[in-house]
Amino acid sequence: MKIIFLFVVLILTSTVFAQTKQDFETLIDWMQGSYNSEEQSKNDSDYYNISLEMKKIWTDRSDGYWLYVEQAVAETKDQPYRQRIYHLVFEDNIIKSIIYSLPNEKKFIGAWKNTQIFDDLDPDSLQKRLGCEVIIKRLDANTFIGSTVEKNCSSNLRGASYATTEVTITKNKLLSWDRGYNDKDEQVWGAVKGGYIFKKINE
Numbered sequence: 001m002k003i004i005f006l007f008v009v010l011i012l013t014s015t016v017f018a019q020t021k022q023d024f025e026t027l028i029d030w031m032q033g034s035y036n037s038e039e040q041s042k043n044d045s046d047y048y049n050i051s052l053e054m055k056k057i058w059t060d061r062s063d064g065y066w067l068y069v070e071q072a073v074a075e076t077k078d079q080p081y082r083q084r085i086y087h088l089v090f091e092d093n094i095i096k097s098i099i100y101s102l103p104n105e106k107k108f109i110g111a112w113k114n115t116q117i118f119d120d121l122d123p124d125s126l127q128k129r130l131g132c133e134v135i136i137k138r139l140d141a142n143t144f145i146g147s148t149v150e151k152n153c154s155s156n157l158r159g160a161s162y163a164t165t166e167v168t169i170t171k172n173k174l175l176s177w178d179r180g181y182n183d184k185d186e187q188v189w190g191a192v193k194g195g196y197i198f199k200k201i202n203e
Contacts, residue, residue: 019090019093019094019095019137019138021090023095023138023144024088024090024095027088027095027136027138027144027169028056028065028067028088030144030169030170030171031054031067031088031169031174032054032055032056032067032203033054033200033201033202033203034051034052034053034054034112034200034201034202034203035051035052035053035054035174035198035199035200035201036049036050036051036052036074036198036199036201037049037050037052037196037197037198037199038074038199039197039199040196040197044193046191046192046193047191047196048073048074049073049074049075050071050072050073050074050196050198051070051071051072051073051074051077052069052070052071052174052176052198053068053069053070053071053112054067054068054069054086054112055067055068055112055115056068056115057085057115057118058118058123063087063089064087064088064089064090065087065088066085066086066087066088066123067085067086067088068083068084068085068108068111068112068115068118069082069083069084069085069086070082070083070109070110070111070112071083077110078109078110079109080109083101083102083105083108083109084099084100084101084102085099085100085101085102085126086098086099086100087100087123094135094137095135095136095137095144095146096133096134096135096136097133097134097136097146098128098133099128099129099132099133099134100126100127100128100129101126101127101129102121102126102127103125103126103127129153130152130154131148131149131152131153131154132148132152132153132163132165133148133149134146134147134148134165134167135147135148135149136167136169142170142171143168143169143170144167144168144169144170145166145167145168145169146165146166146167146169147164147165147166147167148163148164148165148166151164151181153165155180157180157189158180158188158189159180159182159188160180160181160182160188160189161181161182161183162180162181163178163179163180163181163190164177164178164179164181165177165178166195167195168195171200172199172200173197173198173199173200174198174200175195175196175197175198176195176196176198177190177191177194177195177196178190178191178195179191
């Protein structure tokens with residue numbers, strides 16, 4: 001797993017796999033679903049069992065795909081620590097996941113179970129997390145990889161100056177490594193040994 005993440009940035013700056021609109025559709029299909037990191041948490045006490053929900057919203061829109069994303073410790077799923085909306089677009093053979101924060105987040109807790117809740121939410125009311133978009137490329141027939149760009153994603157969480165995200169996506173698994181760094185490039189939050197391994201438990 002570490003090797004995959006070490007080479008993500010290098011691979012993303014080179015030609016990896018000729019991407020098509022069909023690749024984009026495949027990525028969306030693979031991303032949507034219910035996940036958890038239960039197996040990893042049982043094998044390594046440094047990791048928690050985290051629940052990850054990713055569901056399509058606003059499916060009638062024609063400007064890419066929108067996903068509601070909710071993360072929580074599995075034992076307290078009704079108290080998520082992260083709620084986001086991802087807007088995935090495919091432009092010039094590049095797949096980009098643009099990250100947004102929600103207004104009045106508590107209103108949308110558990111909304112992955114009933115995405116019609118978002119029908120009354122205007123996308124213009126979302127707050128874009130500037131510089132935090134994830135650029136995604138197809139590595140091979142079975143894998144997509146992605147990352148934020150350099151130090152562009154600002155963060156003030158726990159003394160951080162910026163944050164990074166690296167992902168590896170397959171049909172039934174999602175590896176995600178979020179880390180925060182201070183202005184001396186010292187890691188101040190996030191997993192140290194490697195990313196969280198989320199296994200899909202439901203489509």
